[in-house]
Amino acid sequence: MIPVTxxxxxxxxxxxxxxxxxxTAQALVAGGANVTAWDDNPDSVAKATAAxxxxxxxxxVDWGGFAAFVLSPGVPLTHPKPHWSVDLARQAxxxxxxxxxxxxxxxxxxxPDCPFFAITGTNGKSTTTALIAHILKTSGRDTQxxxxxxxxxxxxxPPKADxxxxxxxxxxxxxxxxxxxxxxxxxxxxTPDHLDRHGxxxxxxxIKERLVAGSRTAVVGVDDSYSSLIxxxxxxxxxxxxxxxxxxxxxxxxxxxxxxxxxxxxxxSSPFADLADIQTLRGGHNAQNAAAAIAACLAVGVxxxxxxxxxxxxxxxxxxxxxxxxxxxxxxxxxxKATNADAAAPALSSYDRIYWIAGGLPKEGGITSxxxxxxxxxxxxxxxxAAPAFAATLGEAVPxxxxxxxxxxxxxxxxxxxxxxxxxxxxxxxPACASFDQYKNFEVRGDxxxxxxxxxxxxxxxx
Numbered sequence: 001m002i003p004v005t006x007x008x009x010x011x012x013x014x015x016x017x018x019x020x021x022x023x024t025a026q027a028l029v030a031g032g033a034n035v036t037a038w039d040d041n042p043d044s045v046a047k048a049t050a051a052x053x054x055x056x057x058x059x060x061v062d063w064g065g066f067a068a069f070v071l072s073p074g075v076p077l078t079h080p081k082p083h084w085s086v087d088l089a090r091q092a093x094x095x096x097x098x099x100x101x102x103x104x105x106x107x108x109x110x111x112p113d114c115p116f117f118a119i120t121g122t123n124g125k126s127t128t129t130a131l132i133a134h135i136l137k138t139s140g141r142d143t144q145x146x147x148x149x150x151x152x153x154x155x156x157x158p159p160k161a162d163x164x165x166x167x168x169x170x171x172x173x174x175x176x177x178x179x180x181x182x183x184x185x186x187x188x189x190x191t192p193d194h195l196d197r198h199g200x201x202x203x204x205x206x207i208k209e210r211l212v213a214g215s216r217t218a219v220v221g222v223d224d225s226y227s228s229l230i231x232x233x234x235x236x237x238x239x240x241x242x243x244x245x246x247x248x249x250x251x252x253x254x255x256x257x258x259x260x261x262x263x264x265x266x267x268x269s270s271p272f273a274d275l276a277d278i279q280t281l282r283g284g285h286n287a288q289n290a291a292a293a294i295a296a297c298l299a300v301g302v303x304x305x306x307x308x309x310x311x312x313x314x315x316x317x318x319x320x321x322x323x324x325x326x327x328x329x330x331x332x333x334x335x336x337k338a339t340n341a342d343a344a345a346p347a348l349s350s351y352d353r354i355y356w357i358a359g360g361l362p363k364e365g366g367i368t369s370x371x372x373x374x375x376x377x378x379x380x381x382x383x384x385x386a387a388p389a390f391a392a393t394l395g396e397a398v399p400x401x402x403x404x405x406x407x408x409x410x411x412x413x414x415x416x417x418x419x420x421x422x423x424x425x426x427x428x429x430x431p432a433c434a435s436f437d438q439y440k441n442f443e444v445r446g447d448x449x450x451x452x453x454x455x456x457x458x459x460x461x462x463x
Contacts, residue, residue, distance in 0.1 A: 001027055002154045006105045008032035011065045013058060013094070015085040016072020017044040020152040024070055024099045025053045027154035036061055038085070058085050063092035073098055073172035079199045098176025100169060103153045105179070111159035115300045116181075117166045118147075119292075120174060120211050121188025121221065127317045128188060128289040129168040131281075135297050135310030136164050148173060164300075171198065171207045178210075184296040185215030188288060190226040205230065215239060217299040219292050223247045242299065244291040246284045254295050256287035261294060273308050279323045279331065280316030283350035315463070319446040321347045325459045330417045332453045335430035336446030341369045344432040348373040351426040355379055355413040357406065360433030360445070362386035367393050367432050374398050378425065379416055381409035385437045406438070406445070410452040427453075 004027045014025050017039040025048060028035045038058045039045050049055050063069075069089040076083050077096070089096050107116060119129045126149050133145040144156040147167035157163065167182075174180060190205050198204040205226045212218035213234050220231040222243045235241040243253035251267045259276040262269045272294060275281045281290050290311060297307050316322045318334075325332040333351070338344035340363040348354065348370060358367065359382045366389055380400040382390050387402045394400050403409035406429070413427045429449045431442075439445040454461055 001030060002103065002106055002156060002158045003031035004028045004033060004102050004106060004154065005031040006102070006109055007067060010034065010067035011036070012068050012070060013037075013061070013063065013066045013085075013089070014070040015039065015058060015083070016075050017041070017048045017053075017055075018072060018074065020099055020154075021072040022048055022051065022053070023152040023155050024072075024102065026051065027099075027102070028070070029053065036066075058088060063088055063094055066092070066094045069094045069096050070102065071096055071098055071176060073170060073176060077172070077175055078203075080196060096176065097178070098173055099152065099154050100147065100167065100173045101177040101179065103156075103165075103167070104177060104181055107159045107165070108181070111161055111163065114159050114161055115164045115183045117164070117184050117186065117296055117300075118169050118180060118182035118211055118215070119167070119186045119188070120169045120171070120208055121186070122191045124188045124285055124289045124292075125168050125186075127286065127320060128186060128292050129166055130317050131289060131293040131310070131314055132296055133166040134314050135293060135302065135307055136166065138310045138313055139302060139306035169211060171204060174211050175207050179214070180211055181214045181216075182211070183215070184217045184219060184299045185212040186219040186292050186296055187212045187227055187230060188221045188292055190224055190230075201226070209234070212241075213237065213239065217242060217296075219244060219295040219299070221245065221288055221292065222250075222253075223288070242295040244288060244295055246288040246291065254291040256284065256291060259287070261287065261291055263294075272304070273311050275311070278312060278314065280314050280321070281311065282321065283346050285346045286321075286350075319442060321350065322446075322463070324450050324463050325453045325456075325461045327414070327418065327456065327459045329424040330414070330420075331424070331426050332414075332459070333426050333428040333430070334446045334449050335428060336435070336442045336449060338430045338432060339363070339434050339442055341365060341367050341432045344430040345370060345373065347428060347430040348376060351428065352376055353378050353420065353422065353425040355381070355417045355425060355427045357381045357383065357403075357409045357413055357427070357429045357449075358431050358433070359383040359386040359390055360431045360435050360439075361437040362389055362433055366390065370432065371397075378420065379413070381413050383409050383431075383438070384433060386433050390432075406448055407452050410449065410456070414453075414456050 014037040136143040148170040149168040222228040245255040263272040319337040335347040435445040
């Protein structure tokens with residue numbers, strides 16, 4: 001835990017007592033703050049009270065005494081309308097911040113020079129965050145991984161010299177971190193997302209820009225117009241910018257040329273790393289993720305040798321295009337995190353012969369957007385509630401069976417792939433659906449897939 005000492009002896013209001021909210025309250029208390037916390041969920045309030053956190057309905061407290069108001073990132077700050085607690089804080093002119101802001105203040109207070117990576121973007125931020133942390137760890141550095149990737153940032157070890165922090169930041173977290181100042185800030189890309197919470201695409205982009213604008217070195221993907229303009233603005237303001245691209249050569253920066261990542265300086269380029277044989281970094285989207293990781297690690301002095309070794313040994317992000325087993329020329333891929341068609345597209349684009357396990361609780365739009373990838377699919381194995389609708393979309397374009405259950409789909413796909421005489425193939429769970437018709441969440445579904453694969457005869461598990 002990181003005790004939040006910067007509010008020692010001060011009164012702090014807090015709303016939102018889910019996982020990260022409760023951890024934030026405990027970190028504030030550990031640092032000596034006088035916390036008053038609340039949540040709209042009575043169960044969360046009861047859990048916090050049992051953990052020793054002082055709770056009170058914030059409708060009925062003296063806001064004038066608060067030095068700050070800490071809001072959980074899942075609670076609306078601006079859109080579709082501010083939460084009632086936000087209105088009360090603004091009426092009392094109390095600063096509204098989040099857990100990432102508390103972290104950066106603690107870092108500045110106790111170890112301002114310890115390296116800090118902050119990663120954001122519409123897509124790819126979790127993989128990039130995990131990849132940077134892996135490169136640092138395999139090079140022998142003391143590495144802390146947290147943030148939006150699933151570990152509350154204030155549950156990490158306290159800042160100290162030579163301790164490296166790798167923190168994934170959502171737009172919600174950035175919006176609550178006005179003094180965010182990473183050593184290396186990474187903005188991967190921007191496409192429309194979370195507009196229900198940010199109102200417009202421009203407002204969403206403005207929030208993301210704050211992360212790189214406050215960075216010592218800004219690593220920015222320039223394959224979309226919003227991010228490219230951000231790179232230009234941040235550079236004009238005096239920040240060092242390293243541009244990355246998966247689609248175009250660059251005069252300066254890191255870019256992809258097929259599977260090879262090129263390092264360019266002053267118009268001269270040279271190969272840095274080849275991703276062709278790295279199963280966990282297949283696809284153009286992962287070329288962008290790897291380019292960002294390379295640029296960020298170079299910015300803090302990691303050697304080329306250590307970076308390349310980290311790329312080659314990266315185990316992948318669990319449930320996201322994760323190779324979990326092999327059987328001869330067949331690779332079994334767990335992409336359970338692909339809970340809609342757009343999320344399934346990267347995995348389908350990365351293999352040429354696919355035995356595709358898809359289905360679950362359907363999302364709006366189904367799988368019609370995946371039609372360009374149908375030629376890659378040897379056969380589909382359909383499960384869950386979406387099976388009939390997916391079958392109708394596949395029609396005569398792709399052979400399919402309605403397997404019903406994941407266990408049956410794995411067994412049938414593996415057997416069919418074993419008879420495939422036309423070269424390497426992938427048995428892939430990339431459902432393009434939510435899991436809730438058959439599983440508690442995508443993690444449980446992915447673990448079930450791995451479990452079923454492990455029972456197959458002749459497979460070599462990779463995890």
